[in-house]
Every structure is written in C-alpha cells, then in structure tokens.
Amino acid sequence: MKEPLITENDLKIKSYQLTKFSSAFKSKKFYQYFGMMFFGIMFQGFFSYVYKSIGLQQGISDRFLAWAGSTAAIVQAVSRLGFGWLYDQVGFKKIFLALMTLNLMNALFCFHARNSEWAFFISIQLCYLVNSGVFSTFPLPILQTFGSKFGPRVYAFIMFSNGFSAILNLILSSLNESGIVPIEFIFYSLSVSSLMAFLICWNFDERIEPKEMEKLVQNGDIQV
Numbered sequence: 001m002k003e004p005l006i007t008e009n010d011l012k013i014k015s016y017q018l019t020k021f022s023s024a025f026k027s028k029k030f031y032q033y034f035g036m037m038f039f040g041i042m043f044q045g046f047f048s049y050v051y052k053s054i055g056l057q058q059g060i061s062d063r064f065l066a067w068a069g070s071t072a073a074i075v076q077a078v079s080r081l082g083f084g085w086l087y088d089q090v091g092f093k094k095i096f097l098a099l100m101t102l103n104l105m106n107a108l109f110c111f112h113a114r115n116s117e118w119a120f121f122i123s124i125q126l127c128y129l130v131n132s133g134v135f136s137t138f139p140l141p142i143l144q145t146f147g148s149k150f151g152p153r154v155y156a157f158i159m160f161s162n163g164f165s166a167i168l169n170l171i172l173s174s175l176n177e178s179g180i181v182p183i184e185f186i187f188y189s190l191s192v193s194s195l196m197a198f199l200i201c202w203n204f205d206e207r208i209e210p211k212e213m214e215k216l217v218q219n220g221d222i223q224v
Contacts, residue, residue: 018146018147018149018150020150021150021153021154023150024146024150024154024157027145027146029145029146029206030146030154030157030158032200032204033138033141033142033145033154033158034157034158034160034161035161035196035197035200036096036197036200036201036204037134037138037158037159037161037162038161038164038165038197039193039194039196039197039200040096040099040100040103040134040193040194040197041131041134041161041162041165042165042168042169042190042193042194043103043106043107043127043187043190043191043193043194044103044127044128044130044131044134045162045165045166045169046169046172046173046186046187046190047106047107047110047123047124047127047187047190048127048128048131049169049173050173050176050183051065051110051120051123051124051127052065052069054111054114054183055114055120058114058115058120060114060117060120064117064121068120068121068124068125069124071121071125072124072125072127072128073128075125075128075129075132076128076129076131076132077132079129079132079133079136080132080135080136083095083132083133083136083137084136087136087137087140091141091206092137092138092140092141092206093201093204093205093206095133095137096133096134096137096197096201097198097201097202099130099133099134099137100194100195100197100198100201101198102126102129102130103130103191103194103197104191104194104195104198106123106126106127106130107187107188107190107191107194108187108188108191109123110123110127110187111183111184111187138155138158139152139155141206142154142155142158143155144206144207145206145207172186172189
C-alpha cells in the first residue's frame with residue numbers, strides 16, 4: 001500500500017504555507033470559513049436594522065432604545081478584547097459553537113422579548129456580543145489554516161460574505177415592509193442560518209486534513 005505523503009502526526013509537528021494565493025480556493029476550508037461567516041452574521045445584521053422599529057411599535061421609549069444601543073456598542077468594543085484572550089484558551093471551534101448557540105436562541109426569542117423592556121435590552125446586547133465574537137475570532141484561525149503569507153488576503157475574500165449577507169437582509173427587509181413576509185417568520189428563518197453555521201463548525205478543524213493536504217502538496221499548492 002502506498003504510504004501517504006502527509007500523516008496526522010506530520011500535521012502536529014510541521015508547518016505549511018500556500019505556494020500561491022489561488023491555492024486557497026482549492027481547499028474546502030475556504031468554503032467552510034465563508035459559510036460560517038455568511039450564515040453566522042445574518043441574524044445580527046437583520047436584527048440591528050430593525051430592533052429600534054420593533055421596540056417603538058411595541059411602545060418602548062426611544063430613549064430606552066438609544067441607551068440600549070449605546071450600551072451594546074460598549075459591549076461590542078470591550079468583548080473584542082475578551083474574545084481574543086478566550087481564543088488563546090479554548091480555540092476557535094468552541095467559541096464559535098457557543099456564539100451560534102446564543103445566536104440561535106436569540107433569533108428564536110428576540111421578537112417575543114419585545115414584550116418586556118429588559119428582555120429586549122438583553123436581546124440587543126446578545127446580538128452585538130455575538131457580532132463582536134464572530135469578527136474577533138475569525139482572523140487568527142484563518143492565518144492558522146492558510147499561513148501568514150496569504151492568510152490576510154484569504155480573510156479579505158471571506159469578508160465578502162458580509163456583502164452577500166447584507167444584500168439578503170435588505171431583500172428580507174423589503175419583503176417585510178411590503179407585507180409579503182411576517183417579521184416573525186424572518187427571525188425563525190434566520191435561526192436556521194445560525195444552525196447552518198453551527199453544523200458547518202461542528203466537524204471543522206483549523207488544520208487542513210491529511211488527505212486534502214496530500215492532494216494539495218502533490219499539485220504544488222502547499223509546501224510543508
């Protein structure tokens with residue numbers, strides 16, 4: 001039987017680098033990162049657009065909602081430091097799974113939370129906390145996967161998922177404003193996007209698997 005070029009043990013002790021930027025698109029890791037980012041930010045993007053109008057329609061004061069938004073901005077800024085430290089302690093996968101669990105729960109219950117000022121306040125804080133966590137934890141694992149030479153450029157491409165997510169959220173907002181789709185249904189649909197991100201991450205590892213690595217090495221796309 002032919003011996004593999006790259007083994008699990010090799011991946012534990014060797015570093016690797018892409019030989020060219022286009023090699024990233026040949027790895028399934030790129031599309032896993034893209035999918036996790038795309039599905040992982042959809043709910044936060046939509047909720048941040050509409051939470052104020054939902055609160056006002058429910059009779060929550062504009063002053064309270066403005067204070068909730070200001071507090072959320074502080075939560076978002078401070079938590080970025082905490083997520084950086086947490087990444088060093090537990091790694092990307094555990095953080096992202098926890099974030100998507102919070103996201104899923106928030107997407108399911110945020111519309112009902114509008115019946116209580118403080119429940120709605122907590123929902124807003126969770127939205128911005130998760131948003132902070134997603135953007136804080138992605139750069140380092142992408143560098144870990146694709147190397148320091150091309151990792152930053154790969155991250156820039158993965159950030160294009162934000163644009164696609166924003167376009168989809170704009171379409172959903174338009175459908176809601178026109179009365180075609182109830183906003184409750186949109187939130188339930190966005191909970192599914194969080195579930196999709198969770199499932200992609202469930203079997204995810206930052207390092208390229210030996211079988212894929214061997215193929216990339218043979219094609220000259222990666223040097224170990």
